[in-house]
Amino acid sequence: DAGVIQSPRHEVTEMGQEVTLRCKPISGHDYLFWYRQTMMRGLELLIYFNNNVPIDDSGMPEDRFSAKMPNASFSTLKIQPSEPRDSAVYFCASSPTGSSGNTIYFGEGSWLTVV
């Protein structure tokens, strides 16, 4: 299996620009998660989906962040407008229903720098 695929792997953008991060979960997985990792705040859950439906978005920092999952094989996390404090590694992860969501498989991450 190809694993969770994220793009872009690295992005440097200027403050105020729109950033779109993309994720393809492992085929057959029903859960999809977006996490953000920084030195200060660790691994934070931003939002997660079950069967393409957002279940918990309480971790989304503010209205500048939005996430969608139009189908079972694709999700996006959008930041508009971006700010320097959004600089972080953004991980997408997925898990199958059988694991009860405790075993999740992470993508390699999208390293975002906002200058």
Added chain:
Amino acid sequence: GQSLEQPSEVTAVEGAIVQINCTYQTSGFYGLSWYQQHDGGAPTFLSYNALDGLEETGRFSSFLSRSDSYGYLLLQELQMKDSASYFCAVRGGATNKLIFGTGTLLAVQP
């Protein structure tokens, strides 16, 4: 809400045994997991405990006590490649979400 506490750093020597502790608070509990993350890499799943007791997977073991809201990861026969960050994670709360601790940086010395 949910919260987890684990030590920030642990140092040990090759061949030794190290234990990384984790205490958690959550409303509703569906299991305690452990993940390993090497510098610059993605977290990878190590083990999961839903019930009290010890789960063993090769050199790694994980323990859970639900009554104490406590678990630990035990790494035996430490190798240099075990140098990494280790995260405990708990699934719970009203929406059954998976929340990670702040991570323990393990440094294995020769």
